[in-house]
Amino acid sequence: MSLEGDVRAAAGRICEAERVTVISHIDADGITSLSILMQAITRAGIEAVPVFVRQLEPLMMHRVPQDDTLKVFADLGAGQQNLLEAHGLEDDRVVIVDHHVTQDVETPYLQVNALPYGHAKFSAAGAAYLVAQAIDADNRDLAKLAVIGNVGDMMAREDCGLVGPARQIVDDGIEYGNVEARKDLNCYGISTRPLANCLAYSDDPHIEGITNSLPGTRRLLARLGVPERTRKGQWRVWEDLSGEERQAIASALAEQVVAHGGRADRLCAEVYLFPDEAEKTALRNAAEYSTLLNACGRWARPEVGSAICAGDRGEAVREAGHMLTHHRAVIRELLNHILETGVTELDAVQYIHVGDRFPDTIVGIGAGMALSRLNRDKPILVMCTLPDDPDLTKVSMRATERMVGSGIDLQEALIEASGSFGGAAGGHAVAAGAYIPKTAEEEFVQRVDRSIKRQRGAAGQGNR
Numbered sequence: 001m002s003l004e005g006d007v008r009a010a011a012g013r014i015c016e017a018e019r020v021t022v023i024s025h026i027d028a029d030g031i032t033s034l035s036i037l038m039q040a041i042t043r044a045g046i047e048a049v050p051v052f053v054r055q056l057e058p059l060m061m062h063r064v065p066q067d068d069t070l071k072v073f074a075d076l077g078a079g080q081q082n083l084l085e086a087h088g089l090e091d092d093r094v095v096i097v098d099h100h101v102t103q104d105v106e107t108p109y110l111q112v113n114a115l116p117y118g119h120a121k122f123s124a125a126g127a128a129y130l131v132a133q134a135i136d137a138d139n140r141d142l143a144k145l146a147v148i149g150n151v152g153d154m155m156a157r158e159d160c161g162l163v164g165p166a167r168q169i170v171d172d173g174i175e176y177g178n179v180e181a182r183k184d185l186n187c188y189g190i191s192t193r194p195l196a197n198c199l200a201y202s203d204d205p206h207i208e209g210i211t212n213s214l215p216g217t218r219r220l221l222a223r224l225g226v227p228e229r230t231r232k233g234q235w236r237v238w239e240d241l242s243g244e245e246r247q248a249i250a251s252a253l254a255e256q257v258v259a260h261g262g263r264a265d266r267l268c269a270e271v272y273l274f275p276d277e278a279e280k281t282a283l284r285n286a287a288e289y290s291t292l293l294n295a296c297g298r299w300a301r302p303e304v305g306s307a308i309c310a311g312d313r314g315e316a317v318r319e320a321g322h323m324l325t326h327h328r329a330v331i332r333e334l335l336n337h338i339l340e341t342g343v344t345e346l347d348a349v350q351y352i353h354v355g356d357r358f359p360d361t362i363v364g365i366g367a368g369m370a371l372s373r374l375n376r377d378k379p380i381l382v383m384c385t386l387p388d389d390p391d392l393t394k395v396s397m398r399a400t401e402r403m404v405g406s407g408i409d410l411q412e413a414l415i416e417a418s419g420s421f422g423g424a425a426g427g428h429a430v431a432a433g434a435y436i437p438k439t440a441e442e443e444f445v446q447r448v449d450r451s452i453k454r455q456r457g458a459a460g461q462g463n464r
C-alpha cells in the first residue's frame with residue numbers, strides 16, 4: 001500500500017456511504033480535521049454528523065453512535081483500535097484519519113496516516129485534506145484549514161516552517177488564493193499583539209535585552225525610528241509595518257542575538273497568512289488562528305471552533321475571542337472558588353467537587369494553583385462534571401515535588417482506584433487525571449485516599 005492508495009480507498013469508502021459520523025479531538029488539529037472532512041463530505045451530498053471527544057477512552061465510547069453510519073475518526077483512533085474493536089465496529093464501517101502511532105489489532109481498519117510512510121511532520125488535518133482532495137479536487141479551499149491544523153500541532157516549530165507533504169498543502173492554498181507564505185520574523189502575535197508585546201513575548205530564539213523586556217524592546221523600536229502607534233493613536237502590529245521597517249527590526253535583532261553568542265538562524269521562519277481574513281484579527285495568520293481554536297477546545301466548546309472553520313465570522317468569533325481572553329480570569333475564579341469553598345481533608349488527600357461551573361479542561365491547572373495555598377502535605381483531588389456528558393466525572397489530581405520525593409505517585413493511585421470502574425486514568429506522578437462514572441465518585445475518593453496512604457506507608461518503611 002501507499003499513502004495515495006490509502007487516501008483513495010478512504011475517499012472511495014466515504015463516497016459510497018449514505019451517512020457518516022465524524023469523530024474528532026477537541027484541539028486545533030482535531031477541530032480543523034473535523035471541519036475539513038465535514039465540509040468535503042456534505043459538499044459531496046452525503047449526510048454527516050460531527051462528534052467531538054476529549055479523548056478516545058472506554059467511558060467515552062458511548063458517544064460513538066451504535067448505528068449504521070460510516071465512522072470516520074480524525075486526529076484519534078490509530079492508537080485506540082482495540083476500543084473500536086470492543087465497540088463492535090467492523091473494518092468496512094470505519095475510516096481512521098490520524099497521525100499518531102498506530103496500534104496493531106486483528107481487524108484491518110482502513111487508515112490514512114502519513115507517519116508509517118515516514119512523514120512525522122504531518123498532522124491529522126493534513127491527512128484529512130488529502131482525503132478531501134480525493135473526494136473532489138475542488139476542495140482546495142480547505143488547504144487553509146489544513147495549514148492551521150499543522151501549525152496548531154507544532155509541525156512547523158522545529159524547521160521554522162512546514163515541510164514535506166504539509167508544505168505541498170501550503171502551495172495548494174497559495175494557488176487557490178486564500179493562503180500566503182512569507183519568510184518573516186519568527187514571532188507570535190503578528191496580527192493582534194501590539195508591536196512591542198509581540199517582540200518581547202516571543203522567546204524562540206531568546207534575545208538578550210528584548211525577550212521578556214518591554215522597556216528594552218521599546219528602546220530598540222525608538223532607536224530604529226519605528227513608531228509603536230499609528231497616526232490615529234492605535235497600537236501598530238507587526239503586520240502593519242512596511243517591508244523596510246520589518247527588515248530594520250529583523251537586522252537589529254539578528255545583531256543582538258549574534259552579539260550575545262547566539263545563532264540567528266531561528267530568527268526567521270515561514271509564516272502563513274490568510275489574505276481573505278480581516279486585518280488585525282487572530283484569523284489573519286495560522287498561528288493565532290490555531291490558538292483561537294485551541295481556546296475553544298480548552299473551554300469544552302469545540303463546536304464554536306468548527307463554526308469558525310465553516311465560515312461563521314459573527315457570534316462564533318466573538319465567543320472564541322472571549323474564551324481566549326478570559327482564560328486566565330476563569331482560572332483565577334476557579335482558584336478563588338476552591339479556596340473560598342474549602343476542601344474536605346481525608347487521611348492522605350484533600351478533595352473538592354466544583355460541579356459544572358468550570359470547563360473540565362482547566363480544572364487541573366486550578367487544582368495545581370490551589371495546592372500551594374492549601375495543606376502542603378496532601379495531594380489535592382478536584383472533581384468536576386462534564387457539561388456534555390453528565391454521567392461522567394473528570395478527576396484531576398496535583399501533588400508537589402516534595403510529595404513525589406516521599407513516594408507519592410498520583411498516576412499509579414488513579415489507575416489503581418479507577419480499575420474496576422472502566423475509566424481511563426493517566427498522567428504523571430505529580431499530576432494525573434481520570435474519568436469515572438458519576439455514581440462512583442464517593443467510592444473513588446476513598447480508594448484514592450487508601451492508595452495514597454499505602455504509598456506513604458511503603459515509603460516510610462523504606463520499601464520503595
Ligand SMILES: [Mn+2]
Pocket residue numbers: 029030075099123124153
Ligand atoms: Mn493532531
